[in-house]
Amino acid sequence: xxxxxxxxxERRRRETRQEIHAAALRLARRHGFDKVTIEMIxxxxxxxxxxxxxxxPNKEAAAVFGPRELSSExxxxxxxxxxxxxxxxxxxxxxxxxRQLAESPPERRDxxxxxxxxxxxxxxxxxxxxxxDTFRTGVAATVAERMGRQPDDEVPNLIASVALxxxxxxxxxxxxxxxxxxxxSPVPYVERSVALLHTLLAP
Amino acid sequence: xxxxxxxxxERRRRETRQEIHAAALRLARRHGFDKVTIEMIxxxxxxxxxxxxxxxPNKEAAAVFGPRELSSExxxxxxxxxxxxxxxxxxxxxxxxxRQLAESPPERRDxxxxxxxxxxxxxxxxxxxxxxDTFRTGVAATVAERMGRQPDDEVPNLIASVALxxxxxxxxxxxxxxxxxxxxSPVPYVERSVALLHTLLAP
DNA sequence: GAACATTGTGCAGAGCGTGCAATAATCGAT
DNA sequence: ATCGATTATTGCACGCTCTGCACAATGTTC
Numbered sequence: 001x002x003x004x005x006x007x008x009x010e011r012r013r014r015e016t017r018q019e020i021h022a023a024a025l026r027l028a029r030r031h032g033f034d035k036v037t038i039e040m041i042x043x044x045x046x047x048x049x050x051x052x053x054x055x056x057p058n059k060e061a062a063a064v065f066g067p068r069e070l071s072s073e074x075x076x077x078x079x080x081x082x083x084x085x086x087x088x089x090x091x092x093x094x095x096x097x098x099r100q101l102a103e104s105p106p107e108r109r110d111x112x113x114x115x116x117x118x119x120x121x122x123x124x125x126x127x128x129x130x131x132x133d134t135f136r137t138g139v140a141a142t143v144a145e146r147m148g149r150q151p152d153d154e155v156p157n158l159i160a161s162v163a164l165x166x167x168x169x170x171x172x173x174x175x176x177x178x179x180x181x182x183x184x185s186p187v188p189y190v191e192r193s194v195a196l197l198h199t200l201l202a203p
Numbered sequence: 204x205x206x207x208x209x210x211x212x213e214r215r216r217r218e219t220r221q222e223i224h225a226a227a228l229r230l231a232r233r234h235g236f237d238k239v240t241i242e243m244i245x246x247x248x249x250x251x252x253x254x255x256x257x258x259x260p261n262k263e264a265a266a267v268f269g270p271r272e273l274s275s276e277x278x279x280x281x282x283x284x285x286x287x288x289x290x291x292x293x294x295x296x297x298x299x300x301x302r303q304l305a306e307s308p309p310e311r312r313d314x315x316x317x318x319x320x321x322x323x324x325x326x327x328x329x330x331x332x333x334x335x336d337t338f339r340t341g342v343a344a345t346v347a348e349r350m351g352r353q354p355d356d357e358v359p360n361l362i363a364s365v366a367l368x369x370x371x372x373x374x375x376x377x378x379x380x381x382x383x384x385x386x387x388s389p390v391p392y393v394e395r396s397v398a399l400l401h402t403l404l405a406p
Numbered sequence: 407g408a409a410c411a412t413t414g415t416g417c418a419g420a421g422c423g424t425g426c427a428a429t430a431a432t433c434g435a436t
Numbered sequence: 437a438t439c440g441a442t443t444a445t446t447g448c449a450c451g452c453t454c455t456g457c458a459c460a461a462t463g464t465t466c
Binding site for chain 2: 158
């Protein structure tokens with residue numbers, strides 16, 4: 001097993017999944033989403049059609065694939081900070097999310113295309129929202145852990161929802177903007193959404 | 204044309220859609236969601252399989268079917284109230300949503316089963332979120348109209364997202380609770396979520 | 407390197423979802 | 437009431453989706 005703690009199998013699996021995702025997005029750009037078949041994606045990614053389904057349930061999920069959980073170290077630090085008032089937890093959470101976004105920012109072009117696909121293909125929108133919601137559930141569980149509450153408690157869930165609403169909104173606007181030289185981070189966009197959100201409820 | 208302004212065709216269409224939805228949910232309860240086929244649903248609803256697809260793109264969508272827009276009168280009144288500060292618009296919006304929820308509350312049993320299905324079938328969750336998001340988009344457009352902003356502007360979208368997060372969270376908890384005699388409205392649950400949300404950002 | 411666990415692949419088959427064209431029902435007007 | 441226009445229902449055909457199963461190939465553990 002390698003020094004990173006990640007075995008060969010694990011790495012391959014991650015790479016294959018990424019490969020299939022990239023293939024799906026590439027082909028959707030080239031031919032239009034609904035002209036693309038699983039067979040085409042599989043061939044482009046160098047796997048069998050059957051293997052495709054070992055990684056994704058359908059092509060929508062392959063196209064929108066992205067991170068589904070917080071990095072575990074960051075989450076651990078967040079939890080370790082211990083209980084606090086909801087407002088403070090929300091503040092910490094948005095900071096955590098922004099840091100993670102700054103450290104491993106998505107490709108603007110990919111993000112743009114995914115939002116565009118979601119806009120014209122209901123199935124893609126559904127897949128994207130489902131993925132986002134999976135992330136939200138995980139975040140809510142982390143928040144719950146820090147606050148000493150149950151994972152399905154309303155408070156952690158509302159905190160996670162609010163924070164991720166800001167992230168989603170910021171990312172969407174970022175993906176629609178024209179790239180500017182030297183300024184290609186989604187972070188300011190999300191910060192802006194967070195600020196707006198505060199104006200909303202605390203006027 | 205009838206006095207309601209709704210023609211025979213329109214009414215039939217609405218009824219058929221409702222019929223198919225009910226059939227899908229009923230069969231899912233009886234046999235488990237993934238044992239149910241389009242053919243079974245169609246037969247149960249008294250239409251041809253081909254007709255099913257004139258109403259829904261797949262069985263997930265049929266199962267989670269629900270309202271997709273604000274009632275037009277309520278929305279009109281909301282818009283007519285004219286521009287205001289974001290916080291006030293949000294307050295008005297939550298009132299509007301609560302009134303609508305009080306006037307035509309969903310069946311608790313249906314809501315419970317839909318959330319349960321969504322919990323164990325990723326495809327159902329995706330369909331539910333997509334439907335919710337369609338609603339959200341429409342609400343955002345209404346809010347935008349009132350505020351004299353574009354429908355894709357961040358402010359109306361954040362307002363709609365926050366309000367509907369509260370609705371979703373409240374409905375989910377309501378659907379999980381045991382029915383209590385004489386107290387079977389989702390309204391207090393949503394009100395509670397709204398209140399929590401305010402505590403969050405304005406502590 | 408032997409035993410074990412996981413992953414990739416082919417095959418078969420039920421079910422999904424759509425385009426098309428025919429038929430029937432409703433609608434809006436005279 | 438009648439007639440043409442619009443819209444809904446259905447059957448048919450066909451390609452694609454997705455899953456279960458069995459077995460080979462490839463890591464992993466001891």
